[in-house]
Amino acid sequence: MLRRLLLLQTPAARRALSSACAASPSRPLLPRGSSRFCSSTSARDPGGTFVEHVEDDGPTNGSASQPSAAISVDRSALYNPPEHSHEPTADSELVKHLKGIIKFRGGPISVAEYMEEVLTNPKAGFYINRDVFGAEGDFITSPEVSQMFGEMIGVWTMCMWEQMGQPSRVNLVELGPGRGTLMADLLRGTSKFKRFTEALHIHMVECSPTLRKLQHSNLKCIEEENVSQDVGHRTISTLAGTPVTWHASLEQVPSGLPTIIIAHEFYDALPIHQFQRASRGWSEKMVDIKEDSSFRFVLSPLPTPANLYLMKRFQWAADEEIEKLNHIEICPTAMDLTQTIAKRISSDGGGALIIDYGLNGVISDSLQAIRKHKFVDILDDPGSADLSAYVDFAAVKHSAEEASEDVLVHGPITQSQFLGALGINFRVEALLQNCTDKQAESLRAGYWQLVGEGEAPFWEGPDEQVPIGMGTRYLVTAIVNKKQGVPVPFS
Numbered sequence: 001m002l003r004r005l006l007l008l009q010t011p012a013a014r015r016a017l018s019s020a021c022a023a024s025p026s027r028p029l030l031p032r033g034s035s036r037f038c039s040s041t042s043a044r045d046p047g048g049t050f051v052e053h054v055e056d057d058g059p060t061n062g063s064a065s066q067p068s069a070a071i072s073v074d075r076s077a078l079y080n081p082p083e084h085s086h087e088p089t090a091d092s093e094l095v096k097h098l099k100g101i102i103k104f105r106g107g108p109i110s111v112a113e114y115m116e117e118v119l120t121n122p123k124a125g126f127y128i129n130r131d132v133f134g135a136e137g138d139f140i141t142s143p144e145v146s147q148m149f150g151e152m153i154g155v156w157t158m159c160m161w162e163q164m165g166q167p168s169r170v171n172l173v174e175l176g177p178g179r180g181t182l183m184a185d186l187l188r189g190t191s192k193f194k195r196f197t198e199a200l201h202i203h204m205v206e207c208s209p210t211l212r213k214l215q216h217s218n219l220k221c222i223e224e225e226n227v228s229q230d231v232g233h234r235t236i237s238t239l240a241g242t243p244v245t246w247h248a249s250l251e252q253v254p255s256g257l258p259t260i261i262i263a264h265e266f267y268d269a270l271p272i273h274q275f276q277r278a279s280r281g282w283s284e285k286m287v288d289i290k291e292d293s294s295f296r297f298v299l300s301p302l303p304t305p306a307n308l309y310l311m312k313r314f315q316w317a318a319d320e321e322i323e324k325l326n327h328i329e330i331c332p333t334a335m336d337l338t339q340t341i342a343k344r345i346s347s348d349g350g351g352a353l354i355i356d357y358g359l360n361g362v363i364s365d366s367l368q369a370i371r372k373h374k375f376v377d378i379l380d381d382p383g384s385a386d387l388s389a390y391v392d393f394a395a396v397k398h399s400a401e402e403a404s405e406d407v408l409v410h411g412p413i414t415q416s417q418f419l420g421a422l423g424i425n426f427r428v429e430a431l432l433q434n435c436t437d438k439q440a441e442s443l444r445a446g447y448w449q450l451v452g453e454g455e456a457p458f459w460e461g462p463d464e465q466v467p468i469g470m471g472t473r474y475l476v477t478a479i480v481n482k483k484q485g486v487p488v489p490f491s
Contacts (some may be wrong), residue, residue, distance in 0.1 A: 148450065227277070267396070338400050
């Protein structure tokens with residue numbers, strides 16, 4: 001889940017973004033861009049850039065055209081906390097752990113390793129022991145905005161199942177299900193289609209014990225004992241009578257059955273490596289410790305293992321696309337995960353749907369931190385803020401196609417195009433026929449946030465609660481087995 005590449009840069013747009021996280025009478029308003037667009041002050045302000053110098057021991061030739069060895073850190077959108085005492089404070093367990101890793105190795109760690117520890121450390125990771133979603137959490141996702149989002153994903157899933165030949169058994173996998181809201185709305189929306197729901201076995205890929213409990217509750221799960229000779233116990237969602245199983249990784253989901261995978265705002269939280277163009281070439285950005293024991297960014301003086309993935313990403317990009325950049329982000333974990341998904345779909349049949357904010361090309365400097373709907377410094381109080389980055393949809397496509405010749409990648413298209421083609425316009429009209437004025441206001445606001453762009457033109461409420469449309473900020477792509485044909489609505 002990240003977002004330093006904020007897309008709204010005018011004062012009016014920044015004001016709009018700052019209000020996007022306010023709660024609505026029903027589900028909370030969509031914050032920042034989706035799962036992580038917070039109601040922070042602004043996006044980038046060219047006049048507010050702070051330059052933090054890092055060591056660069058590489059040779060220079062004194063030419064003015066040589067790239068600088070400084071990392072430009074945009075702090076214009078960061079929340080400025082009140083002045084605090086300069087008396088020393090105790091480090092958190094995660095901070096101690098991070099410093100211990102750096103000291104033990106005798107040198108800095110990659111941004112990816114820092115990000116992974118901050119988000120998923122088993123004892124103190126951001127996602128592990130808390131509910132970070134919704135108005136009371138740190139950010140809001142599309143499923144938390146309106147039930148219509150999960151219902152439309154249900155429509156897509158049923159269409160994919162029909163294109164697969166309506167198999168009697170199918171694995172429905174969700175990666176990073178959050179509170180389970182998307183899956184709950186999907187099951188409610190499809191519960192009348194018994195042949196479909198009876199074929200499903202739901203697999204929730206979730207590493208957080210806290211979120212697993214929330215998912216269990218929101219899916220209205222019950223435990224069944226002595227089900228059969230072969231199955232002594234199973235968990236059932238009473239929303240549609242479907243069995244549910246939890247896993248720590250996709251690899252743990254049983255293979256051998258046709259599979260449909262949903263990854264909504266999952267890729268953006270995968271750990272990224274950052275590279276900066278320096279006098280000696282592309283150098284990986286690392287996290288080290290200052291003399292005052294705080295964290296800082298430095299550049300690696302030597303190539304790192306992630307350089308192999310950087311070289312692969314260069315092969316997928318045009319020279320002119322790389323030449324204009326001084327910073328590049330790559331996500332080896334996303335590349336590897338996509339290949340795992342493609343191989344699973346190739347062997348078992350089915351398809352995967354990936355929805356996230358990002359670009360259909362090389363990503364530059366997008367990593368950001370969000371705490372309580374405000375942007376904060378990436379290195380400030382690790383474990384207390386969400387870290388996320390833009391998704392490189394072009395790399396997703398190339399990774400899938402490299403993994404298997406039996407899959408096709410469709411898209412990306414915008415979330416607005418995707419939801420519109422699936423019928424969200426008709427769905428909102430149907431819901432508006434039988435609701436109170438308050439519910440109608442919430443429905444219109446949620447609809448605009450999912451498919452609109454910018455401030456809602458119909459809004460008559462408080463300025464700080466104006467719905468911000470993110471329909472073009474999010475992209476949607478599908479990876480399917482060639483046998484399934486072109487999935488809706490990508491034809």
